[in-house]
Amino acid sequence: MDLNDTPQQAEYRAKVRSWLEEHKHEAPVLQGEGAIEDEHEAVEAHRAWQRKLAEAGLTGVTWPTEYGGQGLGPLEQVIVNQEISRAGVPGILDAIGVGMLGPTIIAHGTEEQKQRYLAAMLHGDEVWCQLFSEPAAGSDLAGIQSRAKPQDDGSWVLNGQKVWTTNAQFASFGLLLARTDPDVPKHKGLTMFIVPMDAEGVTVRGLRQITGDAEFNEVFFDDVALDPDLVVGPVNGGWGTALTTLMFERLTIGGGGEGMGYRADRFARALASDPAAVRDPEVRKRFGELATDLLALRFTGYRILTALQRGQIPGPEAGMGKVTVVNAAVAAGDLIADVIGPDAFSLDDEWNYLISFLPGLKSAGGTEEILRNTVGERVLGLPPEPRLDKGIPFSELRDKEREAAGASA
Numbered sequence: 194m195d196l197n198d199t200p201q202q203a204e205y206r207a208k209v210r211s212w213l214e215e216h217k218h219e220a221p222v223l224q225g226e227g228a229i230e231d232e233h234e235a236v237e238a239h240r241a242w243q244r245k246l247a248e249a250g251l252t253g254v255t256w257p258t259e260y261g262g263q264g265l266g267p268l269e270q271v272i273v274n275q276e277i278s279r280a281g282v283p284g285i286l287d288a289i290g291v292g293m294l295g296p297t298i299i300a301h302g303t304e305e306q307k308q309r310y311l312a313a314m315l316h317g318d319e320v321w322c323q324l325f326s327e328p329a330a331g332s333d334l335a336g337i338q339s340r341a342k343p344q345d346d347g348s349w350v351l352n353g354q355k356v357w358t359t360n361a362q363f364a365s366f367g368l369l370l371a372r373t374d375p376d377v378p379k380h381k382g383l384t385m386f387i388v389p390m391d392a393e394g395v396t397v398r399g400l401r402q403i404t405g406d407a408e409f410n411e412v413f414f415d416d417v418a419l420d421p422d423l424v425v426g427p428v429n430g431g432w433g434t435a436l437t438t439l440m441f442e443r444l445t446i447g448g449g450g451e452g453m454g455y456r457a458d459r460f461a462r463a464l465a466s467d468p469a470a471v472r473d474p475e476v477r478k479r480f481g482e483l484a485t486d487l488l489a490l491r492f493t494g495y496r497i498l499t500a501l502q503r504g505q506i507p508g509p510e511a512g513m514g515k516v517t518v519v520n521a522a523v524a525a526g527d528l529i530a531d532v533i534g535p536d537a538f539s540l541d542d543e544w545n546y547l548i549s550f551l552p553g554l555k556s557a558g559g560t561e562e563i564l565r566n567t568v569g570e571r572v573l574g575l576p577p578e579p580r581l582d583k584g585i586p587f588s589e590l591r592d593k594e595r596e597a598a599g600a601s602a
């Protein structure tokens with residue numbers, strides 16, 4: 194039992210823990226010693242594990258029961274996350290689908306879409322990807338240029354390019370934001386679509402990262418025909434639909450009370466392998482700072498969960514949670530690399546991955562600058578930043594600022 198569990202939560206935790214104890218030998222090894230090397234085999238083994246978790250009621254914990262979920266609260270979802278992390282087994286393959294895109298379809302999709310797509314997503318039979326970011330539209334998401342044109346028969350034709358699309362290489366469907374009316378202010382002419390990834394005209398190209406993995410892709414669309422029943426939410430109301438996805442994205446990455454499983458004791462164990470490092474005041478200071486941040490994050494996470502449990506939508510604290518956990522984990526990776534030296538890259542695959550992958554997470558789900566702007570405006574009451582709300586791309590504004598600085602110099 195966790196110190197904060199109510200008796201009902203303790204009972205639920207015991208049930209989850211006992212299922213994981215009984216079945217953890219069936220989980221695939223995806224990292225470290227004995228990990229499955231072939232990427233396709235690893236995906237299939239991970240998919241089979243997601244199916245097992247789904248059959249045991251350990252995915253879609255907060256989804257409504259009519260769509261295969263458990264109809265429970267966010268605290269139960271956190272308990273499942275904590276117990277999966279404690280058991281040392283992987284979570285689900287399609288965290289993006291189940292965590293962010295499924296909830297968007299539940300909130301904005303038609304009943305037919307919910308019946309058609311949700312159960313297969315939950316069981317990992319059909320994995321999904323998020324087709325939002327483009328080469329010239331990340332933070333300024335409403336500036337996307339991929340274009341879907343309406344046809345006389347009610348269908349659409351899609352052209353354009355997306356980038357950084359995680360899991361597109363094995364996804365069955367993508368949830369895509371496209372411009373459907375270029376003649377209105379940019380937030381108003383967008384529509385969300387479901388895109389079958391095997392449709393004619395869809396090309397996926399992998400991008401290899403410094404970690405050695407190729408989790409991201411570029412995705413190209415050349416005259417892709419989309420049926421009318423693939424529109425999610427209102428035509429030209431796609432910005433509102435996308436905001437639902439982004440809210441779930443921040444919660445998935447930053448919320449949840451445990452900061453993606455990065456607890457200070459996990460890092461302390463690695464550092465303790467070097468007795469001299471444990472006595473070094475500088476190492477102790479750096480570790481103390483990041484451990485304090487992770488502890489504060491845990492309690493911020495509980496505040497977020499309390500808000501969710503009461504049916505409220507968490508405010509910018511979910512974004513700050515994301516900034517804090519990523520920075521603390523990056524600082525931990527740096528500290529481990531400084532103390533252990535180059536061996537950190539070979540000693541244990543976990544540290545190698547932490548050091549090389551985590552800095553990239555500073556961009557995912559809203560960059561630090563964007564999230565800090567939100568906190569500045571909504572929490573501290575600072576004057577609003579004109580760039581995104583007023584439809585002026587950041588790059589244009591920066592050029593204008595440089596021009597003005599040049600003129601006054």
Ligand SMILES: Cc1cc2nc3c(=O)[nH]c(=O)nc-3n(C[C@H](O)[C@H](O)[C@H](O)COP(=O)(O)OP(=O)(O)OC[C@H]3O[C@@H](n4cnc5c(N)ncnc54)[C@H](O)[C@@H]3O)c2cc1C
Binds near residue numbers: 557559560566
């Ligand atoms: C691990 C990972 C997984 C991802 N997976 C997906 C995915 O599956 N699907 C998907 O669609 N996208 C995905 N992305 C893309 C992600 O959403 C974008 O990287 C993010 O939105 C930032 O956009 P950008 O990379 O274009 O950077 P930009 O928006 O070009 O930003 C560049 C820099 O400028 C700063 N900046 C920009 N605007 C402002 C401003 N107004 N004020 C101050 N500073 C500003 C930023 O903070 C940043 O430092 C993923 C990214 C990562 C790293």
